[in-house]
Amino acid sequence: xxxxxxxxxxxxxxxxxxxxxxxxxxxxxxxxxxxxxxxxxxxxxxxxxxxxxxxxxxxxxxxxxxxxxxxxxxxxxxxxxxxxxxxxxxxxxxxxxxxxxxxxxxxxxxxxxxxxxxxxxxxxxxxxxxxxxxxxxxxxxxxxxxxxxxxxxxxxxxxxxxxxxxxxxxxxxxxxxxxxxxxxxxxxxxxxxxxxxxxxxxxxxxxxxxxxxxxxxxxxxxxxxxxxxxxxxxxxxxxxxxxxxxxxxxxxxxxxxxxxxxxxxxxxxxxxxxxxxxxxxxxxxxxxxxxxxxxxxxxxxxxxxxxxxxxxxxxxxxxxxxxxxxxxxxxxxxxxxxxxxxxxxxxxxxxxxxxxxxxxxxxxxxxxxxxxxxxxxxxxxxxxxxxxxxxxxxxxxxxxxxxxxxxxxxxxxxxxxxxxxxxxxxxxxxxxxxxxxxxxxxxxxxxxxxxxxxxxxxxxxxxxxxxxxxxxxxxxxxxxxxxxxxxxxxxxxxxxxxxxxxxxxxxxxxxxxxxxxxxxxxxxxxxxxxxxxxxxxxxxxxxxxxxxxxxxxxxxxxxxxxxxxxxxxx
Numbered sequence: 001x002x003x004x005x006x007x008x009x010x011x012x013x014x015x016x017x018x019x020x021x022x023x024x025x026x027x028x029x030x031x032x033x034x035x036x037x038x039x040x041x042x043x044x045x046x047x048x049x050x051x052x053x054x055x056x057x058x059x060x061x062x063x064x065x066x067x068x069x070x071x072x073x074x075x076x077x078x079x080x081x082x083x084x085x086x087x088x089x090x091x092x093x094x095x096x097x098x099x100x101x102x103x104x105x106x107x108x109x110x111x112x113x114x115x116x117x118x119x120x121x122x123x124x125x126x127x128x129x130x131x132x133x134x135x136x137x138x139x140x141x142x143x144x145x146x147x148x149x150x151x152x153x154x155x156x157x158x159x160x161x162x163x164x165x166x167x168x169x170x171x172x173x174x175x176x177x178x179x180x181x182x183x184x185x186x187x188x189x190x191x192x193x194x195x196x197x198x199x200x201x202x203x204x205x206x207x208x209x210x211x212x213x214x215x216x217x218x219x220x221x222x223x224x225x226x227x228x229x230x231x232x233x234x235x236x237x238x239x240x241x242x243x244x245x246x247x248x249x250x251x252x253x254x255x256x257x258x259x260x261x262x263x264x265x266x267x268x269x270x271x272x273x274x275x276x277x278x279x280x281x282x283x284x285x286x287x288x289x290x291x292x293x294x295x296x297x298x299x300x301x302x303x304x305x306x307x308x309x310x311x312x313x314x315x316x317x318x319x320x321x322x323x324x325x326x327x328x329x330x331x332x333x334x335x336x337x338x339x340x341x342x343x344x345x346x347x348x349x350x351x352x353x354x355x356x357x358x359x360x361x362x363x364x365x366x367x368x369x370x371x372x373x374x375x376x377x378x379x380x381x382x383x384x385x386x387x388x389x390x391x392x393x394x395x396x397x398x399x400x401x402x403x404x405x406x407x408x409x410x411x412x413x414x415x416x417x418x419x420x421x422x423x424x425x426x427x428x429x430x431x432x433x434x435x436x437x438x439x440x441x442x443x444x445x446x447x448x449x450x451x452x453x454x455x456x457x458x459x460x461x462x463x464x465x466x467x468x469x470x471x472x473x474x475x476x477x478x479x480x481x482x483x484x485x486x487x488x489x490x491x492x493x494x495x496x497x498x499x500x501x502x503x504x505x506x507x508x509x510x511x512x513x514x515x516x517x518x519x520x521x522x523x524x525x526x527x528x529x530x531x532x533x534x535x536x537x538x539x540x541x542x543x544x545x546x547x548x549x550x551x552x553x554x555x556x557x558x559x560x561x562x563x564x565x566x567x568x569x570x
Contacts, residue, residue, distance in 0.1 A: 020370050029521045030436035039364045039373045042520075043274050047201045050272070054204050056288055058272070058353065060374050061210035063293045064218060065350045066148060066317060066343060067261065071302040072297030073316045075254045079241040082301055084251060089297045092258030093290040095491060097265040101286050102419040108229040108279035110520075112434055114268040114358075115365035118414070119367025119435050120513070121421035121501070125447025128366065130267075130414050135322035135362035135380075137264055137407050142355035142384030146192065147391045149347035150185040151319050157184065158326055159337035176395030189385045192348050196356045196377045200275055203352070210349040217342035221318055225306040233305030253487035258293075260408035266415040268315065268358045317342060355518040356380055406467045412493030413459040417452050420498040425505045426514065433521035441513050449510065452505045455500035459493045 009019065022037060023398075030036040050058075075085040106117050119127040155246045157164040169178040177185070198206060219412070226232055242250055300316070307315040315321050324345075325336040367415030371379065422428060434440030439448065466486020469476040485492065 008138045017370075022368075022370060022372060027436065029433045034356070034436060034438065035369045037364060037372050038367050039361075040113065040116060040368065040436075048275055048277045049134050049201050050276045050281065051203070051278070052284050054207070054270065055144055055276075055281055055284050057204065057207040057211050059285065060292050061207045061346070061349050062202065062353050063289070064210075064214040064296050065346045066319065067350075068293060068296045068566070069300040069303075069318055071261070071317045072301045073260060073314070074257075076238065076301070077314075078250060078254065080247070080254065081238055081240045082236050082249060084240070084247075084254075085301060086294060086298065088251060088254045089258055089294045090290050092255040093293040094264070094286075095255070095494075096259045096262045096266050097286050097289040099415045099419050099494065100262070100269050100289065101283055102423060103266065103415060104269040104273040104282040104285060105279060106418075106422050106430075107273035108276040108282045110430060110518075111274045111276075112432065112435065113274060113361045113365075114140065114270045114418075115362050116435050117422075117430075118418060119442050120426065120430055121417050121449060122437050122452045123444040123447050123449040124440070124442055126449060126453060128423060131362045131365055133407075133414070134264060134267055135359045135366070137411070138268075138359035138362070139384040140388060141264075142351055142359065142380055143386075143388050143390035144394065145347055145351050145355065146188055146366050146385055147185060147394050149192075149344060149351075150181065150188040150391075152344035152347065153184040153188045154180065155319065155326070155340035156337050157187075157320055159333040159340070162326070162333075176296055176389075176392035181391065185391060188344070189381070192351065193378070193381055195285045195348055196352055196381055197374055198352065199373075200272065200357060206349055206352070210345050213342040214346040214349075216337050218296065218318070218497050221321060221339065222299050222303045222306075225303055225310060225321060229306035229309035231306070231309070233307070236301075236305060245313075249484045249487045252491075255410075256488045256490045260406075260412075263411040263415070263490060265354055267411055267418065271357055271361045272353070279555075291397035300492070337516065355384070359384070406470055406489070408490045409460055409463045409467055409493060412490045413456045415495035416459070416494040416497035417455060417501045421452075421505075422503050424498075424502050429518050431515045431519040433519065440514070444510060444513065449509065449513075451501055451504035451510070455497050455504060458500055459497040463489045463493060497545045 003222070024035065025038050027034070027036045027038070027041055029041060072082075072085045072089055076087055080088070103114075109112070110117065113132045115127070118130050122130055154164075164180065167180045167183070169180070171177060171179055171182065175182075240247070269282075276282055300318075303318065303321070304314050304316055307313070307321055309497060311324065311440070315324075318339070322336050322339045325332040325339070326333075356377050357373070359375045359380035360371075363371045363376035363379055364373055430442055434442050437443075442449075444450070462482070463486055465476070465478045465482050466489065469478055469483060470486065
């Protein structure tokens with residue numbers, strides 16, 4: 001039964017912060033004196049619903065979005081040709097698929113979120129630096145993606161009522177947005193809000209809708225414009241405009257841009273893999289992510305090339321093409337409406353998986369007394385959607401966008417240290433209850449693992465001048481070598497952090513943090529379905545998107561925790 005606050009409770013929440021305090025829940029693993037909530041605990045077995053098909057649907061839907069569409073085309077604009085763009089996408093996505101699988105395996109086996117497992121490598125308190133860093137980036141991009149997605153709303157409204165274009169602008173130029181744009185943005189945000197509250201265990205339904213809508217629209221757009229243009233255009237015949245070392249570092253820079261676009265998920269993939277039914281299912285990410293990303297990129301290249309024949313300019317954003325359909329009568333407006341609706345679903349789906357849930361998980365760990373995942377999604381939507389004023393950032397703050405785009409500099413070492421700690425240092429043996437204990441084996445020295453801290457700083461340090469140059473090249477004077485190093489910042493940070501962290505851990509081992517076996521705290525059968533043999537109670541057919549009707553085989557203790565976690569407190 002869902003919790004609905006009474007009138008007196010609402011009144012108290014308007015006058016005191018304490019009234020927002022969540023009911024203290026009994027944790028399966030945390031000590032009694034540590035405040036936690038059920039969203040931080042290992043996922044109960046009945047909520048482990050993700051199969052190999054869920055993973056394929058996840059990536060098929062998450063990668064088909066406006067950003068992926070434009071990526072390959074953008075590679076060509078900087079001087080490379082299509083023969084470079086395709087390998088750039090393949091290699092770039094494969095590089096990030098490696099940490100995606102390595103870190104995803106942690107969540108799939110232990111069923112705990114990134115914000116908890118990161119304590120194993122960085123220490124109980126230093127982990128908060130990683131958590132805060134990732135949550136800031138997630139909320140930032142949640143707002144930016146929303147501002148871009150508002151264009152979909154504008155197109156739909158123009159298709160439905162062309163007079164929408166006649167709305168007078170009453171906002172000053174300094175606002176960075178028009179009245180029409182603000183209305184579209186508000187509608188995007190308010191419609192998106194309830195979708196952000198979909199529980200991760202039920203995201204497969206959204207995946208199913210997006211899996212049909214976005215690919216069909218992308219392929220239909222490609223087919224229409226190629227037919228109208230009489231072919232694929234001349235983009236495939238454009239010569240390379242760079243060569244030698246310039247081409248090499250430009251190639252690396254483009255590859256790093258592709259990789260960096262998934263830097264957040266490379267860290268927080270345990271937030272999703274923790275819902276896996278079988279730990280092996282998440283390994284499909286390694287071949288599938290490069291495949292689907294490249295396929296979408298090729299669609300973008302061909303469509304962009306044909307757009308030049310038809311319109312006399314390269315239209316990199318598919319919404320620009322869709323906008324042109326509004327001039328093709330009622331049929332064109334209908335096509336524009338449904339195409340914009342499909343891209344709207346694609347943007348919202350990406351916002352949920354890549355940004356909203358990531359930020360919400362982080363907020364539950366930072367403020368467990370007041371925030372659960374649902375509250376975290378609402379807070380992220382408000383901060384990302386309104387507090388940072390994303391439309392104004394897009395309109396004027398190029399340097400800020402450059403900084404946030406270069407934030408992968410900080411996330412790559414986090415992903416590398418997390419992966420190497422689990423696979424090479426701890427050798428997959430984690431004391432799960434200690435991750436919830438500030439005085440446990442992962443406290444290290446004062447809650448800080450200096451090995452991770454030093455490895456992080458050394459990996460990030462040489463890249464900071466390049467980051468400064470990307471933000472303000474006119475007043476930053478650095479050598480060409482430093483600029484070249486920054487061109488492959490993600491790969492450098494990921495690899496160097498692994499080498500340094502493993503080296504420090506071998507030479508100066510933190511013996512108190514090592515365990516000879518995995519300590520689950522609970523019986524593994526209570527929250528891990530990997531041990532189930534085929535045909536037993538609760539077994540799942542891997543050929544579906546996840547059995548939401550899995551049988552509950554848990555004892556009274558887990559049942560009480562499950563019930564507490566299902567309450568919704570606002």
